Amino acid sequence: MSLEPSGPGHKQAAPGAAVPPFEVLVTQHGPAVLRLCRAMVGVLDADDVWQETFMAALRAYPSSGNVRNFQAWLVTIARNKAVDHHRKAGRLPLLSDSSMEFGAGAAPFRPVPGSCGSDDVQGGGDGVVRAVEAGETAGLVWAALAKLPPTQRGAVVYHHLAGLNYADVSALLGNSEAAARRAAADGMKALRTLLVPSEGMEHDG
Amino acid sequence: MxxxxxxxxxxxxxxxxxxxxxxxxxxxxxxxxxxxxxxxxxxxxxxxxxxxxxxxxxxxxxxxxxxxxxxxxxxxxxxxxxxxxxxxxxxxxxxxxxxxxxxxDRRRRHFDLALDFRLAHGFRREVLSHLQEIGYGRTASYAAVAALTSSPRAVRAVGTACARNPLPLVVPCHRVVRSDGGQGAYLGGMEAKSLLLALEVA
The missing domain is CATH 3.30.160 (Double Stranded RNA Binding Domain)
Structure with missing residues (x-):
C-alpha cells in the first residue's frame, strides 16, 4: 500500500519548506483522524486504526516531507488503514474508493452507545450521566451516518468530520469536486431527516 | 487548511x-x-x-x-x-x-546527565566545554573564559557562544559575567540570571 497521496488536491511543497515537528500533526489532526476512524470502523475499533495511522505516518516521516497538505495525507493513510482493518476482519469497508462499493448486506458498523463515557467515573455521578447521554447521542449520529449511501457518507465524513476541502474529498471519492460538494449537501439533508424522523419539519436548508 | x-x-x-x-x-x-x-x-x-x-x-x-x-x-x-x-x-x-x-531546590550542585552537543559547533562547543569547569556558586569573566580557549583574545566570541548556548542551566553560561563586575546579558533574561546567581550563592 502506498502512503503517498495522489490526486489533484495534493500539491508539492515549495523547495526548502519546513517540515513541522510530528507533534504538531498529532495535536492538530489527531481529533479529525479519530472522528474519521470512528466513522469508518466504529467507536470500538477506531482506537486501533488511529494508532496504526499515526504509527505508519511517523514511520514514513519525513520522507513524506514533500506533502504539503498533511491533513489530507493523514486522512488517506487512515482510510487505507480502515480498509486493512476491515479486510483483516473479513468484512467490507465502510468508506472506500469508488471501485470498492460498500456491500448492502455487510454490517461492519457497530456503534456502541455510551462507550465514550462508560469508563469515565472520576467526574462523579453527574459527569457519568452526562457522558453516557453524550455517548448515546453520538451513537445515534454514528448509526444515522451508517445508513447514508457510501458516497454521501464519504463526503460528509471527509468534509465535515475530517475537515478536508472538497478538492481533497473528491480525490478520495474518485468523483468531481462539484459532485463531492453535492454529495455532502445531500448527505447532511438525509442525516437531518434520519435524526428527526418524528418531526415533520420542512427541509429548505 | x-x-x-x-x-x-x-x-x-x-x-x-x-x-x-x-x-x-x-x-x-x-x-x-x-x-x-x-x-x-x-x-x-x-x-x-x-x-x-x-x-x-x-x-x-x-x-x-x-x-x-x-x-x-x-x-x-x-x-x-x-x-x-x-x-x-x-x-x-x-x-x-x-x-x-x-x-x-538547592539539593544539587552538579548535573549528571548525558549531553548531546550537536547544536554547538567549533569554537562555540569549545567554549561550552570550558563553561562546565566553572564551579557551582562561582563566576568567571568573558575574558577569563576566552583565556582558557584556543583563541584567548576572542572575548566577544565567548559572549556569542554563551548567548547561543543550547543547554543553559545545565551548561552554566549564567556563571559568566562582565570583567567590570556587571552581570552581563543572558538568554533567559537578566532577572533569571540574577536569580540563578543568587540561588547558587545562598
Missing amino acids: DEHELPAELAPVVAADAEALNRLGAAFRKRASSEGLVDVAYRVIDSPVGRLLLAATEAGLVRVAFASEGHDAVLESLAATISPRVLADPARLDAAAKELEEYF
Whole structure:
C-alpha cells in the first residue's frame, strides 16, 4: 500500500519548506483522524486504526516531507488503514474508493452507545450521566451516518468530520469536486431527516 | 487548511473526543518511543525561571529553552536541524526534569546527565566545554573564559557562544559575567540570571 497521496488536491511543497515537528500533526489532526476512524470502523475499533495511522505516518516521516497538505495525507493513510482493518476482519469497508462499493448486506458498523463515557467515573455521578447521554447521542449520529449511501457518507465524513476541502474529498471519492460538494449537501439533508424522523419539519436548508 | 463549519447535527460525535485523544496520544507516544521512532523527545517543566522546554535525542539532553525563546519556534528549529520526528514524550526527560528540580531546590550542585552537543559547533562547543569547569556558586569573566580557549583574545566570541548556548542551566553560561563586575546579558533574561546567581550563592 502506498502512503503517498495522489490526486489533484495534493500539491508539492515549495523547495526548502519546513517540515513541522510530528507533534504538531498529532495535536492538530489527531481529533479529525479519530472522528474519521470512528466513522469508518466504529467507536470500538477506531482506537486501533488511529494508532496504526499515526504509527505508519511517523514511520514514513519525513520522507513524506514533500506533502504539503498533511491533513489530507493523514486522512488517506487512515482510510487505507480502515480498509486493512476491515479486510483483516473479513468484512467490507465502510468508506472506500469508488471501485470498492460498500456491500448492502455487510454490517461492519457497530456503534456502541455510551462507550465514550462508560469508563469515565472520576467526574462523579453527574459527569457519568452526562457522558453516557453524550455517548448515546453520538451513537445515534454514528448509526444515522451508517445508513447514508457510501458516497454521501464519504463526503460528509471527509468534509465535515475530517475537515478536508472538497478538492481533497473528491480525490478520495474518485468523483468531481462539484459532485463531492453535492454529495455532502445531500448527505447532511438525509442525516437531518434520519435524526428527526418524528418531526415533520420542512427541509429548505 | 481552511476552517470548516461543523453542522449542529454532527456536534455530538465531536464532543466526546478529549478523553479518548489523551489516552490515544499517550499510548501512541509510548509505542513510538519503544520502537525507536522518536528522534527528539521533549517535555515542558515549570521552574523559578519560567517554563522550560527540555529536549533530548538518543545521545542525551540536546536543548534547554526558556519561554522567551518561544517553545514552538525552538521545536520547529529542532525539527529542521535534527529530525522532524519530534514528539512530546515526558518519560524520556524524567532524569533531566528531576535534576533541574533538585538544582532549583538547592539539593544539587552538579548535573549528571548525558549531553548531546550537536547544536554547538567549533569554537562555540569549545567554549561550552570550558563553561562546565566553572564551579557551582562561582563566576568567571568573558575574558577569563576566552583565556582558557584556543583563541584567548576572542572575548566577544565567548559572549556569542554563551548567548547561543543550547543547554543553559545545565551548561552554566549564567556563571559568566562582565570583567567590570556587571552581570552581563543572558538568554533567559537578566532577572533569571540574577536569580540563578543568587540561588547558587545562598
